[in-house]
Amino acid sequence: MKTNNFLGRDWIDAEIDYSKEEWETLIDVALELKRRHALRDDQSAILKGKTLFTMFFNQSLRTRSTFAAGIQQLGGFHVDLEPGKTYTPARKGYDIPYQTERIKDVAEMLDRVGDAIAIRMYGPPAMWRYGFANATMKEFAQFAGIPIINMECDKFHPTQALADMITVKEKFGTFKGLNLTMSFAYSGSIEKPRAVPQSVILAATKMGMNVTLAHPEGYELDQKIIDQCQAFSKQTDGSFKIINNFDEGFKGAHIVYPKAWGAHTCFNYADENGKVFQEADHTEAKRVNEAAKDWRTTAKQMALVDKQGIYMHCLPADRSQEVDDDVIDGPRSVVIDEAENRLHAHKAIMAMIMGGRL
Numbered sequence: 001m002k003t004n005n006f007l008g009r010d011w012i013d014a015e016i017d018y019s020k021e022e023w024e025t026l027i028d029v030a031l032e033l034k035r036r037h038a039l040r041d042d043q044s045a046i047l048k049g050k051t052l053f054t055m056f057f058n059q060s061l062r063t064r065s066t067f068a069a070g071i072q073q074l075g076g077f078h079v080d081l082e083p084g085k086t087y088t089p090a091r092k093g094y095d096i097p098y099q100t101e102r103i104k105d106v107a108e109m110l111d112r113v114g115d116a117i118a119i120r121m122y123g124p125p126a127m128w129r130y131g132f133a134n135a136t137m138k139e140f141a142q143f144a145g146i147p148i149i150n151m152e153c154d155k156f157h158p159t160q161a162l163a164d165m166i167t168v169k170e171k172f173g174t175f176k177g178l179n180l181t182m183s184f185a186y187s188g189s190i191e192k193p194r195a196v197p198q199s200v201i202l203a204a205t206k207m208g209m210n211v212t213l214a215h216p217e218g219y220e221l222d223q224k225i226i227d228q229c230q231a232f233s234k235q236t237d238g239s240f241k242i243i244n245n246f247d248e249g250f251k252g253a254h255i256v257y258p259k260a261w262g263a264h265t266c267f268n269y270a271d272e273n274g275k276v277f278q279e280a281d282h283t284e285a286k287r288v289n290e291a292a293k294d295w296r297t298t299a300k301q302m303a304l305v306d307k308q309g310i311y312m313h314c315l316p317a318d319r320s321q322e323v324d325d326d327v328i329d330g331p332r333s334v335v336i337d338e339a340e341n342r343l344h345a346h347k348a349i350m351a352m353i354m355g356g357r358l
């Protein structure tokens with residue numbers, strides 16, 4: 001267990017920037033905090049007097065409630081800076097007089113006052129421009145000395161992935177030899193970020209699982225992330241493959257994670273200077289989405305998984321579209337465990353990077 005290397009670090013591209021050993025440490029710390037929480041141990045000395053700023057550019061139930069509860073349980077405070085009620089932080093080149101405030105000024109001010117800034121941004125606040133929200137978080141990190149925590153951007157949802165790995169560890173006790181399938185599932189909404197599938201396949205290959213990514217044509221993920229998954233699976237002696245067949249992904253899986261994300265054509269793509277070189281094509285995004293209506297998890301698919309197999313979803317789920325009620329409410333579903341583990345994951349991250357005394 002390596003515990004001395006966390007203090008002051010950002011948690012933005014965490015599946016890439018933190019080592020396997022560091023992920024294992026965070027999983028251990030989270031499970032220890034969960035155990036102590038169950039025993040009603042007082043944990044309020046861990047981050048006593050520390051302040052977490054949160055900024056949600058998008059809606060949230062789980063992330064918002066568990067960060068707020070988590071910092072309170074660790075003895076700290078939570079200040080929710082609502083973009084739009086405060087001046088909306090803006091990157092250089094995206095200023096609007098008296099509506100926005102340059103990120104440099106926001107970050108440098110908050111750095112003087114608190115101990116970490118946690119941000120959620122994807123979709124409309126980032127103009128559905130793939131990578132814009134991730135770059136926004138990195139601009140905060142450039143100007144704030146205190147840690148920046150990614151609560152979901154357009155590329156990654158690393159706090160969700162950590163909670164998911166904690167859940168897998170609880171259910172199976174190991175990562176080695178487990179078959180995990182991250183699958184596309186149909187939703188009536190064509191605009192959804194890719195953050196969860198990308199983070200889950202990165203974290204699962206990093207931890208050494210045998211990972212299958214299943215999706216219809218048109219739903220390809222970021223090629224750089226696919227390349228990174230291939231590299232992780234080689235390092236850990238796991239495996240990684242991509243298939244275009246829904247049922248195939250369920251066969252023999254220990255973990256299935258069927259979840260909707262946006263088609264490749266639902267995003268705008270821009271170069272480093274912000275110049276858009278490929279605009280979203282919603283006609284094409286709708287066409288591939290309608291063609292994928294049968295990518296819905298039913299009892300028929302769940303009959304194909306390993307006899308110990310579990311159903312995962314980050315929630316919120318689009319019931320009767322992504323999944324049938326009898327699956328998500330059934331005995332193999334661990335979705336509420338995953339949601340609870342967001343609390344323990346966030347407490348572990350905050351305790352380690354904000355200087356907690358465990």
Ligand code: CP
Nearest residue numbers: 060061062063314315
């Ligand atoms: N899974 C997840 O991030 O949930 P919320 O959108 O409710 O925060």
